[in-house]
Amino acid sequence: MNALALLLVMELGDRFALMGVVLGVLLTAVAYTVYAERRIAAFIQNRTGPDRVGFDLIPQLKFLKGAIGLGQPLADVIKLLMKEDVVPENANKFVHALAPLISLFAALTTIAVVPYAKGVAIADVNIGILYILAITSLGVYGITLSGWASNSKYSLLGGLRSSAQMISYELSMGLAVVSVVVLTNALNMGEIVESQTSNPLNWNVCRNLLGFIIFTTAAFAETNRAPFDLPEAEQELVGGYHTEYSSMKFALFFLAEYANMIVACTVIVTLFLGGYQVPFWTDAPWFVQVGAFITKTLFMMFVFIWVRWTLPRFKYNQLMDLGWKFMLPLGLFNLLIVASTIVIFGNSLPLSILNLVLVALCVAGSFAAKPQSKMA
Amino acid sequence: MPEINLSTAFFIGLGSLTIVASLGTILSRSPVTSALFLVLNFFALGGIYLLLEAQFIAVVQVIVYAGAIMVLFLFVIMLLNLEDEQRLTERYDVKKGFAILFAGLLLVEVLYVVGLKTPAIAPRLGTVAAEIGTAKYIGQQLLTEFLFPFEIISVLLLGAIVGAVVLAKKNFGPERATAKTTL
Numbered sequence: 302m303n304a305l306a307l308l309l310v311m312e313l314g315d316r317f318a319l320m321g322v323v324l325g326v327l328l329t330a331v332a333y334t335v336y337a338e339r340r341i342a343a344f345i346q347n348r349t350g351p352d353r354v355g356f357d358l359i360p361q362l363k364f365l366k367g368a369i370g371l372g373q374p375l376a377d378v379i380k381l382l383m384k385e386d387v388v389p390e391n392a393n394k395f396v397h398a399l400a401p402l403i404s405l406f407a408a409l410t411t412i413a414v415v416p417y418a419k420g421v422a423i424a425d426v427n428i429g430i431l432y433i434l435a436i437t438s439l440g441v442y443g444i445t446l447s448g449w450a451s452n453s454k455y456s457l458l459g460g461l462r463s464s465a466q467m468i469s470y471e472l473s474m475g476l477a478v479v480s481v482v483v484l485t486n487a488l489n490m491g492e493i494v495e496s497q498t499s500n501p502l503n504w505n506v507c508r509n510l511l512g513f514i515i516f517t518t519a520a521f522a523e524t525n526r527a528p529f530d531l532p533e534a535e536q537e538l539v540g541g542y543h544t545e546y547s548s549m550k551f552a553l554f555f556l557a558e559y560a561n562m563i564v565a566c567t568v569i570v571t572l573f574l575g576g577y578q579v580p581f582w583t584d585a586p587w588f589v590q591v592g593a594f595i596t597k598t599l600f601m602m603f604v605f606i607w608v609r610w611t612l613p614r615f616k617y618n619q620l621m622d623l624g625w626k627f628m629l630p631l632g633l634f635n636l637l638i639v640a641s642t643i644v645i646f647g648n649s650l651p652l653s654i655l656n657l658v659l660v661a662l663c664v665a666g667s668f669a670a671k672p673q674s675k676m677a
Numbered sequence: 678m679p680e681i682n683l684s685t686a687f688f689i690g691l692g693s694l695t696i697v698a699s700l701g702t703i704l705s706r707s708p709v710t711s712a713l714f715l716v717l718n719f720f721a722l723g724g725i726y727l728l729l730e731a732q733f734i735a736v737v738q739v740i741v742y743a744g745a746i747m748v749l750f751l752f753v754i755m756l757l758n759l760e761d762e763q764r765l766t767e768r769y770d771v772k773k774g775f776a777i778l779f780a781g782l783l784l785v786e787v788l789y790v791v792g793l794k795t796p797a798i799a800p801r802l803g804t805v806a807a808e809i810g811t812a813k814y815i816g817q818q819l820l821t822e823f824l825f826p827f828e829i830i831s832v833l834l835l836g837a838i839v840g841a842v843v844l845a846k847k848n849f850g851p852e853r854a855t856a857k858t859t860l
Contacts, residue, residue: 396713428812431736438744442716445748449709449755457755464752468745488812 320423323412331559332374338559338606339373345610378552386548389452396450401546401553404443408560411436415567416491418577418590429490430478433568434471437523441467443557444525444532444542451545459541462617463532466522469624470529474519476632480512480639481505481572494576499583504575510661511635513573515628517604520565522624525558527609531620566601570594574601684728691728694721708754712747719743731810 336351343350354372388397414429416422426432441464448460482488484505485496497504506513522529533541540546543554570576574597577590585593615623698721701714719742726735809815819827 396709426732428732428736431733431740431812435736435739435744438740438748441744441748442751445751445755446713449751461752461755464748468748468752471745 316423319421320413323417323423324409327409327412327560327563328556330563331556332378334559334563334602335377335555336371336374337602338609340370341603341606342610345607381552381555382549384548386550387545389545391452392545393450393452396446397545398550400443400447400450401550401557402443403446404440404557405553405560407436407440407443408557408564411561411564412567414490415564415571416494416576417594418587419495420491421587421591422491425489425491428488430482430488430493430572434475434478437474438467438471440523440557440561443554447546447554448532448542451542453545455538455540455544456542459532459538459544463525463542466525466529466531466620466624469621470519470522470628473515473624473628473632474523476629476636477512477516477519478572480509480632480636481516483636483640483643484508490571490576494571494578497575497578499575499578499581499585501575501580504578505573506575509573509635509639511631512639513569515632515635516572517569518628520569521605521608522620524561524565524605526562526605528612528614529620530609530614531617562605563598563602566598566605567594569601570597688725688728691721691724695725709751712751712754715750716743716747719747729810733810733812733815 340350342348351370351373354370354376388394411433413423414426414432416425422429444463445460448456448458448463451457481493485493487493487496501507521527525532531541532538533543535541538544543551546554576597577594579585579589579593582589695718698714698718702711702718705711705714719738723735723738723743726732726738
């Protein structure tokens with residue numbers, strides 16, 4: 302218990318060290334997420350995926366050669382760096398270079414408030430969850446500005462789509478977050494995790510299933526992942542907002558996209574899957590907690606990849622209908638359910654079961670009432 | 678002479694950033710650049726709120742203004758693709774003259790009030806200010822002491838939303854259905 306109390310008061314130097322570690326892990330994870338995505342996509346589509354590139358140059362790692370292609374991310378990065386950096390003739394050069402930086406900034410700074418173990422976070426601020434909403438709402442500038450600055454029709458359309466999409470889904474995301482805040486009675490990320498305890502029935506995914514679904518769907522949209530990848534719809538917009546980007550700037554967008562995905566997963570895990578809580582082990586040592594956190598995050602990342610390669614992309618009108626006419630009312634309804642059950646029954650364990658049943662009934666009812674709905 | 682500590686240094690940095698960004702907003706030719714400067718301005722203002730221990734207001738400033746309203750502005754600017762902003766700035770007429778006159782008057786008023794009529798600021802009690810800035814305190818105050826103004830604002834916003842929907846739904850009446858629907 303004493304060690305945990307010590308961890309709660311981290312010094313500034315420790316926080317900087319932690320930041321270095323987290324950024325290092327995050328950036329490496331991005332490279333291997335791309336690899337994982339390609340492998341899983343290949344698996345889902347009955348292909349093999351990248352399986353050739355090994356670490357031939359390093360004798361100690363020679364045994365990896367031809368095994369599972371683990372050297373692929375490295376080769377991809379080198380290829381991107383070696384390419385020529387083309388900036389369109391009539392582009393706004395400054396904004397063109399600024400846009401990928403904004404995207405990456407938004408992606409990498411969000412993770413600062415996420416707790417990795419009890420009391421271990423880069424910035425343990427009181428308004429953690431609001432900070433996440435604020436920073437993710439800035440991420441849209443990177444995409445919108447890249448679309449505008451490129452001075453290209455396809456890029457502009459991609460940028461416009463992205464800003465409209467992000468504004469639409471931010472509302473549902475915010476409502477899901479509010480329902481979590483009502484449940485846990487805290488804005489601080491650490492307290493949100495603490496209130497979920499080590500009993501999985503107390504995790505917000507059980508107490509607030511609808512909120513979890515809404516938040517995850519909105520996170521798909523906010524990270525521009527399929528089925529919400531309209532800003533970069535290849536078949537219509539060439540490459541969307543990054544059509545006119547090449548070399549390192551394109552790599553930065555790529556990096557930001559996958560970093561965004563990982564960070565979104567960590568936020569989902571923190572808010573809904575109990576964060577670093579180990580099931581049925583209240584005072585687990587910190588490395589077990591970090592392990593639990595990483596395991597849950599990896600699971601959510603798998604879900605993200607799985608969904609991308611399962612669902613086809615929405616049309617623009619479907620996207621707007623889903624956001625405004627379905628998810629927003631559903632979010633309000635969910636908030637109503639959560640708030641009223643807390644007022645009536647208090648924040649206890651039976652509540653989670655009751656809430657689950659209630660939500661399941663409501664969802665079933667809403668789908669039964671509209672059998673001709675083409676929403677999903 | 679006031680001592681230069683970390684928060685003073687931050688205040689000077691953020692304050693000058695605010696001023697530069699405001700000037701950039703009104704002086705730049707391209708509407709997109711203006712909007713970007715305004716975003717920078719909101720950011721710097723958020724930083725100043727943070728220095729004043731108003732965490733909640735700082736974050737809400739970024740979420741609402743930088744994150745939502747300016748994205749909408751940028752969206753509209755890009756959608757309309759205002760290219761002839763140069764022509765717009767060259768016109769001078771009576772309306773503009775009056776605008777300058779009243780702006781000048783307002784400036785004089787503000788300077789008069791700020792410079793001569795504002796009492797000296799009472800020394801700030803750090804702990805109290807920090808407590809006031811939290812989301813919990815603001816929420817409690819809004820739903821107890823300031824409940825009535827809060828509800829009035831909610832109704833006002835609801836009215837604005839209804840008005841926006843009515844405006845957006847141009848062809849709501851049968852006789853309006855044939856009226857011109859393009860902007």
